[in-house]
Amino acid sequence: MDSAVIVVGAGPVGLMLAAELRLADVPVVVLEQLQKPTGQSRALGFTVRTMEVLDQRGLLPRFGEIATSSVGHFGGLLVDFGMLDSPHGTSHGIPQARTEEVLGEWAAELGADIRRGHQVVSLAADPYGVEVEVRTATGTERLRASYVVGCDGGRSTVRKLGGFSFPGTPGTMEMMLADVKGCDIPAHPFGHRVSGGVAMSAPLGDGVHRIIVREHGAPARSRPADFPEVAEAWQRLTGQDIGNAEALWASSFSDASRQATAYRRDRILLAGDAAHIHLPAGGQGMNVGLQDVVNLGWKLAAQIHGWAPPALLDTYHRERHPVGERLLMNTRAQGLLFLGGDEVQPLRDVLTELIALPSVGLHLAHMVTGLEVGYDTGPGEHPLLGRRIPHQELVGDTGKTSTTELLHQGRGVLLDLADDPALRRIASAWHGRVDVFSGHAHAPADDGPFTRTSALLVRPDGHVAWAAPGAGELPRALHRWFGAPR
Structure with a gap:
């Protein structure tokens, strides 16, 4: 290989x-x-x-x-x-x-x-x-x-x-875009609907504007648009002539799905x-x-x-x-x-x-x-199960950290929030694949999920694979997501 x-x-x-x-x-x-x-x-x-x-x-x-x-x-x-x-x-x-x-x-x-x-x-x-x-x-x-x-x-x-x-479905309509500088363009970041179509513009900094145009009835094309075409469409829709602006690049895209x-x-x-x-x-x-x-x-x-x-x-x-x-x-x-x-x-x-x-x-x-995304990670009633773990400040034996920081190395994490040595002993058999943190949440919200949680197993992508109480036994989840123990 x-x-x-x-x-x-x-x-x-x-x-x-x-x-x-x-x-x-x-x-x-x-x-x-x-x-x-x-x-x-x-x-x-x-x-x-x-x-x-x-x-x-x-x-x-x-x-x-x-x-x-x-x-x-x-x-x-x-x-x-x-x-x-x-x-x-x-x-x-x-x-x-x-x-x-x-x-x-x-x-x-x-x-x-x-x-x-x-x-x-x-x-x-x-x-x-x-x-x-x-x-x-x-x-x-x-x-x-x-x-x-x-x-x-x-x-x-x-x-x-x-x-x-x-x-x-193939593309049925086309939108053209360009990044331009050297002209004053009103900002319409969420689009300006006019009788002939839609014009969108947003400042990008350093005098550069991103403009996007869609003319009703314009079919999808087989080649990218060039700036003169974008400028002409912009003028037809908005009445503004930007033909003398400097175009950093131009292109087009369709609604193909x-x-x-x-x-x-x-x-x-x-x-x-x-x-x-x-x-x-x-x-x-x-x-x-x-x-x-x-x-x-x-x-x-x-x-x-x-x-x-x-x-x-x-x-x-x-x-x-x-x-x-x-x-x-x-x-x-x-x-x-x-x-x-x-x-x-x-x-x-x-x-x-x-x-x-x-x-x-x-x-x-x-x-x-993207916040709606959750996965089926196994049976259980805990509200975090399958969801991405929220950011939570934590306090452990070595000081302060957070759920976010514990994921920096791209490994699984077991959060022991109730000082349970039995859970830590179980997880030790997956050392190298699953890191173990023992401590507690720092100032959790009164009605937050951490107030009702004694332990969490978090996948490397940040999604909760197991939670206690309410998701069964830890070894089953460890086997499912991290294989057989060493």
Whole structure:
């Protein structure tokens, strides 16, 4: 084997997966066909759930000062994110290029082998591994790994070569975008609906504005738009001439909506846009992709190291495919609301009234920020079971820490909150896979879940796999998620 895992694609999703694998001491090679990053940024920030995920790996300080907001939208209709129970808000102003830079540095520090100018041209899988043929500037080479993961975007080569089915709906409409400077553009971050379509604009800093236009009746095209086309559409919709502005880049996208029927075919897996494409409503695409690979990384590492319990790797598809289905559902709904013509205005009016109801607003906020996601981790009645563990300050024998900090190393964690030596003795048989913390919650909320909790078993991705009282015996959960004891 040239590596345990080959990751195809050095975008944010591929780099995050490489780092997650290296946290678990798994050799990984990342193959990227581009010689260098484009510097272009479709995604511009993180959802609340992604902020939590990055925080649990200690990554947020690497991004510097992060501007957050408690205001979001669903299909251009304002939603109050201030109702969400999270220490984080939705972040803005973090270009995808910066995310790639930070995650690339982290993955390299951890020992990932990132190879640029390597284009995958064929795959051949057998019961023992996958052979990858790669074209480089100097010729062709072959690499072999136990597993290959396609993180290579919506036109994924791995998905096509791996024979994955990718059903859905083709694009029926087009939106064009450009990042421009040298002109004064009014801000319409949630869209400005006019008779001919929709115009959106948002300042990105340093005099740069992101503009997005959708003209009613414009079909999806087979090539990206150029800036003169974007500028002409902007003038038709808004009356403003920006033709003399400096365009940093321009492109276009459609409302095509597709999802792989399986995220795994034996030793080949998919994540991010390789597994699901959709209208980029609310910037969810990259965020869901990052969450995909945080779910996958520790499971694939367990398989490589030989301690994965039966079917652990299959839970990647079982847990994340429904999340992708919900993603496609909500982005298609937002597309109708946001990009439709006058015929959708009555629906927008009704939904505006509904969003004002706290329960409806909270439901939509959870949906588009990823906070609704929970998994079936086993029987039990505890409110945290299957959910991502909330941030909680903790006090132990060695001082203060937090649930977030305990997950920095990407291992499972047993929280012994009732000083139970029997639980600690049980967990010691899984040393190296599960860290043990003994202590108590620092100033828990009077009505919070930690006030009724004596112990929690947390998976490396931050989701609660077992809780006491109410979820049965600890050894069963340890076997299910962390294999046989040493």
